Amino acid sequence: MLKKLFSKSNTKLEKIYAPITGNIIPLSEVPDPVFSEKMIGDGIAIIPSNGSIVSPVEGEVIQLYPTKHAIGIKSVEGIEILIHIGLNTVGLNGEGFETCIEVGKHVKPGDNLIHVDLKLLKEKNLDTVTLLVITNISEKKVKINSYASGTVNCGDQLLECEIG
Numbered sequence: 001m002l003k004k005l006f007s008k009s010n011t012k013l014e015k016i017y018a019p020i021t022g023n024i025i026p027l028s029e030v031p032d033p034v035f036s037e038k039m040i041g042d043g044i045a046i047i048p049s050n051g052s053i054v055s056p057v058e059g060e061v062i063q064l065y066p067t068k069h070a071i072g073i074k075s076v077e078g079i080e081i082l083i084h085i086g087l088n089t090v091g092l093n094g095e096g097f098e099t100c101i102e103v104g105k106h107v108k109p110g111d112n113l114i115h116v117d118l119k120l121l122k123e124k125n126l127d128t129v130t131l132l133v134i135t136n137i138s139e140k141k142v143k144i145n146s147y148a149s150g151t152v153n154c155g156d157q158l159l160e161c162e163i164g
Contacts, residue, residue, distance in 0.1 A: 013145075014077045016159040017109045018152040019056045020130050022048040026147075027131070032087050035131050040082065043133035044147055044158060051116040053083060054154055055107040056132060065090070068097035071113055072135075077163055080136040085116050087127040096120040110155050132158065140164075 025045045030036045035045070055073060062080070063072030069089040073081045085097070096117040101107065121128050134142055143162040152158060 011162050011164040012077055014057070014075060014079055014161045014163060015157050016075075016079075016081070016132070016161065017056045018046065018148070018154055018156045018158045019053050019083050019113070019132060020046050020048045021050050021052075021152065021154045022046040022130070023151050024147075024149055024158075025129070027133075030087075030129055030131065031127065035084075035133065041133040041135040041137050042144060043081075043131060045129050045131050046152060048116075048118060048128055048130050051118045052112065052154065053085065053114040053116065053130070055109055055111040055113055056081060056083070056158065058108045059106070061101050061103050061105050061107060061113075064099060064101070064103050066094070067092065068094045068099050068114060071099075071101075073107065078136075078140055079134055079142060079161060079163065080140075082131070082133045082135050083113070084131040084133065085114065085128075086121050087129060089121065089126055092121075092124070092126075134161070 057075040059075040070084045098115045100112040
């Protein structure tokens with residue numbers, strides 16, 4: 001018991017910053033059960049006010065979908081983050097998305113990742129909600145300590161996570 005009381009904690013804190021400017025909504029309000037029921041992880045959703053997507057953490061781009069609607073980043077602390085732009089946007093096959101980065105590249109918070117034409121998504125009656133989901137929350141023992149709310153600007157702190 002004393003050993004546990006006086007031993008150093010192996011937990012680490014990681015801050016995750018907003019990848020886009022807009023209004024925050026809880027994942028539970030996203031009209032897609034894959035996200036609202038947290039089937040692939042926990043996180044937050046943002047209804048974007050512009051189409052510039054930036055890196056929310058320092059890390060490495062580990063996945064860029066061929067359709068350019070989603071990107072995966074692994075933070076330096078090992079948190080794997082999926083940024084998914086819009087709902088049912090995979091069907092656009094990359095139309096309206098311009099990537100600024102490639103797989104294997106090191107990124108820092110605020111580095112440009114993708115630009116999306118929100119006007120095009122709206123013209124095609126697609127939901128523009130952008131999701132930030134931690135996909136390895138169980139295996140890395142990630143606990144989200146705080147969530148931002150209301151309106152967020154690119155680069156504002158969005159989440160604070162405890163790892164381990």
